[in-house]
């Protein structure tokens with residue numbers, strides 16, 4: 001078996017890969033060495049600890065493996081993460097956005113308890129118990145203008161929720177990365193019609209859809225949109 005070699009992702013900041021380009025594995029550098037957040041593999045490579053990033057458990061990892069053109073990561077981003085769950089994806093984002101803050105909103109009490117337990121040693125994550133349909137309700141907990149909204153909530157009105165939060169918190173030229181699940185919106189309509197409808201909601205609200213990426217390979221009935229706030 002060939003030895004694992006970890007190298008920088010060709011474009012995305014603080015994302016790491018191994019293997020051939022048609023079968024990449026993804027990693028982030030562990031901000032808290034020795035600590036796992038879920039059941040991810042920890043790998044020591046040349047004295048640095050990496051956390052393997054599973055595209056079947058993280059739609060952000062799935063998006064990255066589908067080669068988006070946008071370069072949306074940096075170390076200083078302030079992020080609003082809608083649907084933080086127990087911490088899988090937000091913890092990888094926390095490895096990357098070392099000098100920014102990530103506000104993680106989650107409304108399920110069990111999940112937020114796990115999120116707090118899993119990420120209490122990560123100083124750049126602020127878990128907030130809140131309902132993303134009502135962005136004003138968590139305004140007192142958010143102290144920065146937001147550069148990036150990441151949304152993965154599987155709610156019926158996903159685009160509308162993104163616009164509501166963006167209007168409230170996202171700065172001009174900020175980005176939204178929005179996972180859209182077709183069945184959770186309306187199981188009767190066909191996926192393509194649902195994606196089209198959600199995109200129209202964004203465009204009618206004056207957002208520019210930079211990319212629309214199919215991640216069905218990793219997450220059934222999902223696409224991810226990269227969206228820019230124009231004004």
Ligand SMILES: C[S@@+](CC[C@H](N)C(=O)[O-])C[C@H]1O[C@@H](n2cnc3c(N)ncnc32)[C@H](O)[C@@H]1O
Pocket residue numbers: 057058059082083084085086087088089090105106107108111130131132133152153154155
């Ligand atoms: C698909 S999971 C998110 C997984 C997570 N993004 C990850 O990759 O680690 C969706 C999460 O959104 C949460 N959620 C759904 N509707 C919500 C709402 N209205 N407000 C806050 N959280 C919500 C659910 O409780 C669930 O934890």
